[in-house]
Amino acid sequence: MTNLIHSSEAVHRLHDPHTVFADVRFVLGEPSAGYAAYERGHIPGAVFFDLNEDLSGPKQEHGGGHPLPHPDLFAEKLGRAGIDSHTQVIVYDDQGGSIASRLWWMLKYAGHERVRLLNDGYSGWLANGYPVTSVSSRPEAKQFVPRWNERLQATISDVKAAMGKADSVLIDSRIHNRYTGEDTSKYLKAGHIPGAINHYWEDGSPDGLFLGAVEQRERFKAIPADCEIIVYCGAGVTACPNVLALTEAGYSHVKLYVGSWSDWISYEENPVATGEE
Structure with a gap:
């Protein structure tokens, strides 16, 4: 359903x-x-x-x-x-x-x-x-x-474990210029978690309505159906539309990193990437 x-x-x-x-x-x-x-x-x-x-x-x-x-x-x-x-x-x-x-x-x-x-x-x-x-x-x-x-939530340890793994995907749900680090106005550090790909959450509801399952699958077609997906945004809110969209598309191993970017950069030792992956 x-x-x-x-x-x-x-x-x-x-x-x-x-x-x-x-x-x-x-x-x-x-x-x-x-x-x-x-x-x-x-x-x-x-x-x-x-x-x-x-x-x-x-x-x-x-x-x-x-x-x-x-x-x-x-x-x-x-x-x-x-x-x-x-x-x-x-x-x-x-x-x-x-x-x-x-x-x-x-x-x-x-x-x-x-x-x-x-x-x-x-x-x-x-x-x-x-x-x-x-x-x-x-x-x-x-x-x-x-x-x-707990299978629906990713901790910061889960994110670190997923980085670089072939069967895990990190999705950054923010607007593209925040993902690349061009927009430096929002957070103390700009950029994204290394290895994350960008899928802006609004692309899943371009007219204010969520796309159907077929269209959502087309959005995420590069992501294997059986991999672990960890979704984040700036503060754990606008990542949720992407979690819903992925669920609609039929992905069954989707987790929300609640702390998201604002949590990631609160640890000085965590690496930050800029530009395109």
Whole structure:
């Protein structure tokens, strides 16, 4: 089954007691904008997850810009949102899936398979004239019992072990000039992890909609189907759309390096490459 759902299908689950819509809108650089948008209007019954407060833990010396929250706290928040093992979760944003796919991955990592991303996002929902509300949801709390799937996450040790291995591929999901190191404005060090190839995450959703499985396979056709793939970005968020795209394309050994580039360069001894691989 696809990990995506269109609003024309999702609207039929609007009053399903076993479905929870999760609003994950967030604007990088404007941390309060997502919740402000939620308050102005959202899909009826949707619960709000904030990238900084709910989907990330405190920043430390290492771990990157958006480290994972404490597992118990995340599981507790899912339960408070009315999510348990029987719940179908539909995540959405208005940023081309770049933020919602982080929650999609985190739910998968927590062992929850029943999660899909609203492919046309909140804008598509509005364009179709479907109902919205400004009333915040207060779902009945449930107990979410996680089953953490460590096969979906790569540690920095995993990344180092994968470097140079013929059956492993590192994918840098950032825009090309950050990958090459030409853009020096974002991080203390510019460039990429040596050996990584560049697949900009937006290429998988060029019009704001994720490409289908056939098109995604064409994007990644140079990558063998059975190899280990480790995906990273700047801080572990916009790599998630590529993880979803690879999953749609049929790759089954895909891991997210949560710490990503911001974690990698926090270790002075780690090598950095620039230019094209």
